[in-house]
Structure formats: C-alpha cells, structure tokens
Amino acid sequence: MAVTLFIIRKFGGAIATMLTVSVLVFLALEVNVADVAVKVLGQFSTADQRTAWLAANGYNDPVVLRYLRWLGAFVTGDWGTSTYYRTEIASLIPGRLAASGILAGGALLVIVPVGLIAGVLAGMKPGSLLDRLVSLVSILTTSIPDFASAVFLSAVFVFWLKWLPGASTMLSGFSLAEIILPVLVLALYSTGYLARVTRASMVDVMGTHYVRTARLKGASPARIVLRHALRNALITPVTVIMLQFPWLLSGVIVVEVFYAYKGFGTLLYDAALNSDIYLVEACAMISVLVVVTTQILSDLAYSWLNPRVSLVDAAMGRS
Amino acid sequence: MRKAILPYITNPVVVIGAVLSFGWLFVAIFAPLLAPYDPIKTIAPLMQPGAANPAGGIFVLGTDMLGRDILSRLIYGARTVVVFATLATLTAYLVGVTLGLIAGYWRGRVDAVLSYFANVVLSFPVLVLYIVIIVVIGSSPFNIVLAVTFGSAPAIFRIVRGITMDVASRDYVAAAVTQGERAWRIMVFDVLPNATGPLAVDFCLRLGYTAITIGTLGFLGLGLPPPTPDWGTMVNEGRAMAIAFPHLVIFPCIAISSLMLGLSLLADGLREVSDAQGRRT
Numbered sequence: 001m002a003v004t005l006f007i008i009r010k011f012g013g014a015i016a017t018m019l020t021v022s023v024l025v026f027l028a029l030e031v032n033v034a035d036v037a038v039k040v041l042g043q044f045s046t047a048d049q050r051t052a053w054l055a056a057n058g059y060n061d062p063v064v065l066r067y068l069r070w071l072g073a074f075v076t077g078d079w080g081t082s083t084y085y086r087t088e089i090a091s092l093i094p095g096r097l098a099a100s101g102i103l104a105g106g107a108l109l110v111i112v113p114v115g116l117i118a119g120v121l122a123g124m125k126p127g128s129l130l131d132r133l134v135s136l137v138s139i140l141t142t143s144i145p146d147f148a149s150a151v152f153l154s155a156v157f158v159f160w161l162k163w164l165p166g167a168s169t170m171l172s173g174f175s176l177a178e179i180i181l182p183v184l185v186l187a188l189y190s191t192g193y194l195a196r197v198t199r200a201s202m203v204d205v206m207g208t209h210y211v212r213t214a215r216l217k218g219a220s221p222a223r224i225v226l227r228h229a230l231r232n233a234l235i236t237p238v239t240v241i242m243l244q245f246p247w248l249l250s251g252v253i254v255v256e257v258f259y260a261y262k263g264f265g266t267l268l269y270d271a272a273l274n275s276d277i278y279l280v281e282a283c284a285m286i287s288v289l290v291v292v293t294t295q296i297l298s299d300l301a302y303s304w305l306n307p308r309v310s311l312v313d314a315a316m317g318r319s
Numbered sequence: 320m321r322k323a324i325l326p327y328i329t330n331p332v333v334v335i336g337a338v339l340s341f342g343w344l345f346v347a348i349f350a351p352l353l354a355p356y357d358p359i360k361t362i363a364p365l366m367q368p369g370a371a372n373p374a375g376g377i378f379v380l381g382t383d384m385l386g387r388d389i390l391s392r393l394i395y396g397a398r399t400v401v402v403f404a405t406l407a408t409l410t411a412y413l414v415g416v417t418l419g420l421i422a423g424y425w426r427g428r429v430d431a432v433l434s435y436f437a438n439v440v441l442s443f444p445v446l447v448l449y450i451v452i453i454v455v456i457g458s459s460p461f462n463i464v465l466a467v468t469f470g471s472a473p474a475i476f477r478i479v480r481g482i483t484m485d486v487a488s489r490d491y492v493a494a495a496v497t498q499g500e501r502a503w504r505i506m507v508f509d510v511l512p513n514a515t516g517p518l519a520v521d522f523c524l525r526l527g528y529t530a531i532t533i534g535t536l537g538f539l540g541l542g543l544p545p546p547t548p549d550w551g552t553m554v555n556e557g558r559a560m561a562i563a564f565p566h567l568v569i570f571p572c573i574a575i576s577s578l579m580l581g582l583s584l585l586a587d588g589l590r591e592v593s594d595a596q597g598r599r600t
Contacts, residue, residue, distance in 0.1 A: 020439045028455045139587065143580040145531040147538040147554055148572035151561070159565050166562060250446035254535060258558075269539065272450045280454055287447045295442070 010299060014292045021288045022074070026067050029277045033059050039275040040083050074285065080278035084270060089282045092267065097286070099170075100263035103182055103255070104248050110187035111194055112241060118191075119198020119237065124225060126203050134195055141192030146254040150185045154258075157181060168259040182255045189251065190244045198237040205233040235305045242298030246291045326592045333588030339581025340523075343574075346394055347401040355379070356388035358395040359546040368566050381566045383557060389566065393574050395548040400578065403460065403543070404530040407467035408522065411529075414468055415475025416518075420506040422476070423483025434480070437473035445470055449532065453541045460543055463536065467529055478521060482514040520590045527582035534575045550575045 030036055036059065037050035045053075054060060058069065073080070079089035122134035144152070158166040158181070168178040205211060206229055214228045253265035260266070264283070271279035327333050346353060355376065356362060364386035366378045380389040422430040440448070452466040486492060487510060495505050536542040537551025545552065550571040557567025 017439055017442050020435075021442065024439070025451070028451065139583055140580065143527070143583045144572075144576045145534055145579065147535060147551070148576050151554065151568045151572045154561070155565050155569055159562055246442075246444040249444035253446050253450070254538065257539060268447065268450060272454045273540070275454065277454075280451060284443070284447055284451050287444050288442050291442050291444060 006300075006303075007296075010296045014296060017292055018285070018288065022071055022285060023067070025281050025284050026070055029281055030066070030070070031063060036277065039277050074282075079282040082271070082276050082279045084274040084276040084279065089279055092279075093264070093282060093286065096262065096264045096267045099261070100252050100256070100265060103179070103186060103252060103261065103263060104245075106179060106183035107186040107190070107248060107251075108241075110183065111190045111244070114187075115191045115194030116198055116234070116237060118195040120202050120225070120230070120233065122195065123199040123202025123206065123233070124221075126206075131199070134199065138192035138195045138199075141188045142196070144188070146185060146189065146251045147258060149188045150181070150255060150258040153181055153185055153188075166259075168261040170262065178259075182259045182261055185258075186248065186251050186255050190247060194237060194240060194244070197240045198233070201236045202229065202233045205229045208232075231305070235302065238305055239298045239302045242294050242301060245294040249287055249290060323596075326596065327589070330588050330592050332584050332591065336523075336581050336584030336586070336588055339577055340585055343397050343578050343581070344401055347397040350394050350398050354388075354391035354394040356391040358391040358548045359387060361386040362388060365560075365564055367564075380570050381564075383553070383567055384560060384564075389553075389570055392548040392553060393550070393570060396550045396553065396571065396574065397578075399543065399547055399549045400530050400533065400575070403463065403533055404526055407464045407533070408471070408526050408529045410464060410468045411471040411525070412475055412518075412522070415472040416479050416511070418472070419476040419479025420483050420510060423480040424487055424502065424506055424510065426484070430480070433476065437476050440469070440473045441477075443470075445532070446535065449536060450539075450541065453536070458536075458541050458544065463533060463543065467532060470532075471525060471529065475521070475525070478517060479514060482517065483510050486510045486513045516593050520586045520593075523582045523586035523589065527579040527586075530575065530578055530582075 033054060034050070037054050038045070041050055041053055058066065061069075077090050079093070081087065082089050082092060085092055118134045118138070122128075122131040125131060141149075154166055157164045164181055165175075165178050166181075168175075168182050170178060211224060211229055214224045219228075249265075252263060253269055255261070256263045256265035257269050264286075268280070268283040268287075270276070271283060363373060363378075363382055364384055366372075366382040368379065368381040368389075369377060370381060371377050378388055378390070380393065382388055383392070418433055422433045443451075448470050449466050452469065453462065456462045456465070483506070492505060492509055495509055500509075533542060533549070534551030534554075537549045537553075538555045540552075540555050542552050542555075543549045545556075553571040554568045557564070557571075561568045
C-alpha cells in the first residue's frame with residue numbers, strides 16, 4: 001500500500017516535471033518559427049523555400065496546437081528526422097545511449113567499490129594516516145575538471161608511456177584498451193566525491209551511542225564495523241551514488257568529445273554544434289528522463305535502507 | 320572579532336587554499352605587469368617550453384600554433400576566469416538569495432511555485448542545460464553569465480530557502496514581527512546574517528564550479544569567442560596537436576585545476592573551522 005502510493009506520487013511528480021521540461025524545451029527551440037526554418041533548411045535556403053517548408057510542416061498553426069502535436073509525436077516515439085545525420089532520431093538514439101551506458105557502467109564499477117571502501121576505511125579511524133591520505137587524494141580528484149583529467153591521464157598513458165590509445169572511436173568493434181581511459185576519467189571525480197561522503201557518514205556513525213555500546217561490550221573492531229556501523233553509514237552514500245547519474249551524464253559529454261567516442265554525449269554535442277534542433281530536443285528530453293528516473297530509484301533505495309523513513313512520508317515530502 | 324579570525328588564519332588547509340585562490344586573483348589583477356608578451360600577438364609558432372625567442376628573451380611555457388606566448392595567455396586567462404566566474408557566481412547569488420529568502424519567509428503558494436521551477440531546472444544535467452541554452456541564445460560573454468546564473472541559482476535558492484525556514488521559526492524573528500518590523504528588513508538583517516556561514520563555504524565551491532563550467536564550455540568550443548585568452552579554449556585549440564606538443568594543453572589544465580583545488584581547500588577549511596567553533600559554543 002505504502003509502496004504503491006509512494007510510486008504513484010513519485011511518478012506523478014516525474015511526469016509533471018517532464019511536461020514542464022517539454023514546454024521549456026519546445027518554447028526555447030521552436031517558438032521562433034523563422035529560426036526553425038533556417039536551422040532545418042540551412043543558411044543558404046531562399047525565403048520562398050522557407051515559407052513553403054513552414055506551411056507544409058504545419059508551422060503556421062498556433063503555438064499551442066504545434067506544441068500538443070509535437071508532444072503527441074514525441075510520446076509515441078516519433079522524434080522527427082535529424083538534419084545533421086539525415087536519419088530518424090528514434091533509430092539513432094538507442095545505440096548511442098547503450099554506448100554511453102557501457103561507459104557509465106564501467107565508471108560505476110570503479111566508483112562504487114573504490115569510493116565506498118576508501119571512505120569506510122578512512123572513516124573508521126578519523127585523523128589516521130590512511131584517513132589523511134584518502135582525504136587528500138579525494139580533494140585532488142574532485143578539484144580537477146573532467147577535461148583536465150583527460151589531458152593528464154592521456155599525457156601519462158598515451159603521450160609518455162604509450163600504453164593506451166588516445167582515441168576511443170571503436171571503429172573495429174568494441175575494444176577494451178580503448179575504453180579504459182574514458183572510464184577512468186569519468187570515474188575520477190565521482191570516486192573522490194563518494195569517498196568523501198562515505199567517510200563523513202562513517203565518522204558520524206562511529207560516534208553514535210550504539211557503536212560505543214558495542215565497543216564497550218567488547219565486540220571486535222571488524223564486528224562493530226560490519227554488523228553495527230556499515231548499514232547506517234551506507235544510507236547517504238547509496239543515495240549519493242544514484243544522484244551521481246546527472247553528473248555522469250555531464251561528464252560523459254566531455255569524455256566522449258575528448259576521446260571521440262560515439263555515444264549519447266557526442267550525439268548531443270554534434271547536434272548542438274550543427275543546430276540540429278530536433279536532435280537537441282530529443283537528447284535534452286532523454287537526459288532529463290534519465291535524471292528523473294534515477295531520483296525515484298534513489299528515493300526507493302533510501303527508504304529501503306532506512307526503515308525509519310516511511311514511504312508515505314517520503315511521498316508527501318515530509319521528513 | 321580578532322578571536323574569531325585567528326582559527327582561520329592558523330588552519331593550514333585554509334592558508335594553502337587562500338594562497339592558491341588569492342594567488343590567481345593577484346595574477347589576474349597584475350596581468351599586464353606579469354605577462355612577458357602580448358597574449359594575442361603572433362610571435363613564433365609552436366616553440367617548446369624554454370625555447371629562446373629569436374627577438375630576445377625566452378618562452379617559459381612555449382608558444383601555441385598561432386605563435387602566441389602560452390605563459391602570457393595563461394596569465395591573461397586568469398583575468399578571464401576571475402572576471403567571468405565571479406560575475407556569473409554573483410548574479411546567481413543575487414537571484415538565488417533573493418528568491419530563497421522570499422520563498423522561505425513567505426512560504427505558501429510563492430514557495431510552491433518557486434520550488435517547483437527550481438526542481439525542474441535541477442533535473443537537467445548541468446552541461447546539457449548549458450548546451451541547450453547556448454544553442455538557443457548563442458555564445459557570448461553575456462550569454463555565458465546568463466546561462467550560469469540560470470543553472471546555479473536554483474541550488475543557491477534551495478540552500479537559502481532551507482536556512483530561512485529554519486531561522487524564521489526562531490523567537491527573535493517572531494519578536495521582530497511583533498515589533499512591526501518590515502518583512503524585507505527581517506529578511507536582510509535577521510535572517511541573512513545567519514546564513515553567511517554555509518553560504519561562504521558554498522560560494523567558494525560554486526566559484527570553482529563556475530570556473531570549471533566556463534572552462535568546460537571553452538573546451539567544447541562553446542565558450543568565449545577567440546582570441547580572448549581562456550584556459551578551456553586553449554585546451555580545445557591545442558587538442559589536435561597534443562600528442563606532438565603536450566605543452567599546449569597541459570599548462571592550461573594545471574592552471575584551472577590549481578585554482579579549483581585552492582577554492583575547494585578554502586571551502587573545506589572554512590567548514591572545518593566553523594564546525595569546530597560551533598562545537599565549542
């Protein structure tokens with residue numbers, strides 16, 4: 001009951017957000033009709049061609065009607081034709097999304113274990129040498145922008161040691177050597193961030209009464225951490241991991257552009273550089289959809305780990 | 320007052336962070352005195368770091384493909400970052416703080432509408448949002464400030480709204496209301512001072528993120544138009560030749576990373592000291 005209510009409310013909120021985003025995206029990119037014609041037909045089209053094209057594609061209708069038609073087509077999977085790639089956008093996106101999914105999945109395989117373990121180890125003994133080391137490394141990695149870490153890692157592994165290729169075009173199928181650098185660059189920031197959050201959460205939990213009681217009772221340090229501290233210490237980091245998705249999506253654009261990797265990020269980037277407005281619209285909507293979905297998952301994970309928060313309260317926005 | 324400042328200037332993290340951040344501010348202010356050459360003048364293309372200038376002197380960090388001195392471009396690039404990142408962060412704060420105070424103080428329908436739109440903007444991955452805005456309004460210095468304001472104001476709004484709701488329920492605010500104090504006076508003189516601690520920490524971090532955003536947009540070729548010396552744009556321009564001439568891209572990356580590191584350390588140190596003071600009182 002509570003779960004259903006929670007999910008219904010969350011989905012309602014997500015749909016409302018998506019609708020608002022769709023209005024904003026539509027208004028931003030399609031309200032200026034003359035501009036749309038120039039972007040679709042190119043700079044060198046004549047005024048007559050533009051007028052004819054606008055009339056043929058229903059651009060002379062009122063804006064509300066156009067929006068509703070656009071939304072209807074969008075929901076039913078008709079995302080229009082890309083003016084840059086000259087293909088159906090709906091057939092273009094799934095492959096690119098999957099390619100970026102591989103990149104993000106690889107990054108999570110680094111971020112989650114390394115970030116959590118480093119954070120827990122550092123937080124077990126605040127002020128220890130290990131703690132200081134983890135804090136130092138994580139503040140370093142969270143300070144370097146994605147494009148700069150791409151440059152630094154490439155300088156070491158591509159220019160200097162010559163171990164790895166400097167581009168990840170995947171021209172001859174999937175290549176493990178080509179994906180290592182993009183994954184590492186993408187993981188660098190979030191790993192440091194997750195380690196910091198986990199450390200802070202661990203320090204808090206290690207100072208609570210029940211951990212002190214366990215210690216007084218003579219439980220071994222391993223038992224204290226594994227049985228008593230870990231579950232509570234992981235509540236915040238797990239939600240943080242889910243909320244890293246929007247960040248990963250931003251990082252994906254930079255990393256893919258740097259390594260010429262054919263994924264969702266380069267798709268949006270090429271669309272933006274070439275004023276391919278229908279493709280920009282589709283990419284923007286899909287990225288917001290990804291973010292909204294991960295937010296719901298993050299809320300579910302939070303309440304699953306923390307039974308003190310009831311789903312009904314979470315659904316109503318009470319804390 | 321002196322007692323309050325002492326823990327800050329003796330904290331090593333704060334000191335290192337401040338040296339790095341204010342160091343770049345110093346470089347930005349005195350750029351014309353520090354730069355050995357004109358940052359947009361073609362002298363000799365693709366000189367390696369330390370190479371001698373045929374006309375006398377040396378190129379400490381080499382030159383780029385258009386023959387411009389990289390050290391001078393880095394030094395003037397500090398100006399670009401300091402001016403635009405500060406401007407964009409300040410306007411974002413102006414918008415975020417004003418709306419946050421209003422929403423947190425008045426609550427009700429105003430708050431519901433503002434919070435809803437803040438959530439909508441925050442559901443965009445930041446870079447996607449900036450790319451869409453730049454596609455729509457084009458890339459110019461003013462538009463970049465506008466895009467950053469639009470993108471970061473909602474997060475500031477949320478922080479200020481939270482603090483305001485907390486502070487507004489305190490007795491001294493109730494007392495001010497009973498005295499007939501005007502709402503804006505309460506917001507500015509009673510609520511805002513209580514938010515300065517968390518906001519100072521957030522400001523340092525956000526300044527760094529804005530610098531990174533401007534750098535990233537430059538790296539993507541969507542940033543400030545050339546020949547403005549900008550660190551991100553330098554990386555973008557040098558990328559194609561980076562294998563043969565790594566100095567084209569490495570130095571601008573070191574510059575932006577050191578600035579961000581300085582600001583993160585400063586933010587971290589400020590939080591550490593203010594937490595410690597909070598525990599003592």
